[in-house]
Amino acid sequence: MSPPGAAVGVVAAASLAAAAYGLRRLLRRRRVVRAVRAMGKVEFHAHLNGSIRLSTLVELAEARGLAGARALLAGPRTLEACFEIFALIHQCVDSLAVVRRVAREALEDFEAAGCCYVELRSTPRALGEHTEADYVDTVVDVMAGYAGALTPRFLASVDRSRGPAAAAATVAAVAALRRGDARARAFVVGVDFSGNPTSRHSFEAFERLFRECRDAHGLGLAIHVGECPRGDADASRILALARETPGRCRLGHALHVAPEDLCGAGAPLVEVCPSSNVATLRLASLRGHPRLGDVFARGFDVPLCLCTDDTAVFGTDLAAEYLKVRDAFGLELRDLALLVARAADRAFDAPACRAALARHGTPR
Numbered sequence: 001m002s003p004p005g006a007a008v009g010v011v012a013a014a015s016l017a018a019a020a021y022g023l024r025r026l027l028r029r030r031r032v033v034r035a036v037r038a039m040g041k042v043e044f045h046a047h048l049n050g051s052i053r054l055s056t057l058v059e060l061a062e063a064r065g066l067a068g069a070r071a072l073l074a075g076p077r078t079l080e081a082c083f084e085i086f087a088l089i090h091q092c093v094d095s096l097a098v099v100r101r102v103a104r105e106a107l108e109d110f111e112a113a114g115c116c117y118v119e120l121r122s123t124p125r126a127l128g129e130h131t132e133a134d135y136v137d138t139v140v141d142v143m144a145g146y147a148g149a150l151t152p153r154f155l156a157s158v159d160r161s162r163g164p165a166a167a168a169a170t171v172a173a174v175a176a177l178r179r180g181d182a183r184a185r186a187f188v189v190g191v192d193f194s195g196n197p198t199s200r201h202s203f204e205a206f207e208r209l210f211r212e213c214r215d216a217h218g219l220g221l222a223i224h225v226g227e228c229p230r231g232d233a234d235a236s237r238i239l240a241l242a243r244e245t246p247g248r249c250r251l252g253h254a255l256h257v258a259p260e261d262l263c264g265a266g267a268p269l270v271e272v273c274p275s276s277n278v279a280t281l282r283l284a285s286l287r288g289h290p291r292l293g294d295v296f297a298r299g300f301d302v303p304l305c306l307c308t309d310d311t312a313v314f315g316t317d318l319a320a321e322y323l324k325v326r327d328a329f330g331l332e333l334r335d336l337a338l339l340v341a342r343a344a345d346r347a348f349d350a351p352a353c354r355a356a357l358a359r360h361g362t363p364r
Ligand code: 5GP
Pocket: 047, 048, 049, 050, 086, 087, 121, 122, 123, 124, 157, 159, 194, 195, 196, 197, 224, 227, 276, 309, 310
């Protein structure tokens, strides 16, 4: 029998070894997190008001006496709850001064997460005596004056729930602004089709307008599709349009879409929003996300870009989204860098996007 002192020594050595192992793991994890944050990334699918800084939202809600804000933000993120949060945010973002602040802070937050190029999208709103064009001009002014290293661009969102007449008015206002102003032409590079996907308005009612945006105004099209099942031909019309001019149309979410519609020559890039999609599909984990595992296993044969959607609503940032995908699918840093480099070609201002990545030093 060994003396009791020896047993204590064995236990102490085992504890030390376990502690050293734990520490090594912790340090390795910190290195990975730092590397993913530092890696040059691009963001194609971020809604401006959904990207409001959370502390700003709480501050604005309290200043306006919006009592239910904290309870709403603490609840689950079903599709319905998300749209209640957007309504709350819109109650808070009630002047161009607030729009200016939200836009500036969003750019700072994207840059802090290692984003080199962002296409921020927003639904122009007439606030007070100001027009929708003033709203767009305000965001463009913030982008043009942004002093950081991030390259920003703007997409004008069409909210399908407002109907086709409102959409036509928004597009006309944006087109007029771009016609008369070289700065607006440089920064406003696309239009987005979004808004509550359960709306009665089908894409068919907007299709001519989106063709006009592409063909007459030279704008890129970013279209939400297949967020929830719909009884109309919404998804099939959008998928057909997306293949017409490869590179000029990207798809948002594309969850309820057959995999064969998203691959092969001329396939549109899919803007994948991991946290948002997990929440709205009520998935137990990201590994259950439609298609992602297959796409990575087949060597990234479907064009896609990782995006945040609404950082405030989903409590995330761009680095966290890349980290989640890395962890769920066992990707290496070089896989993530390859995703970014391929996505850059589908930016609506691809030269600016590639230049931003090159300045950051991301290998291509
Ligand atoms: P905003 O356009 O006001 O800057 O950003 C918030 C708006 O973006 C929401 O009111 C909604 O119209 C749109 N939006 C944000 N996230 C989503 C989403 O996941 N799906 C859809 N369809 N629309 C969204």
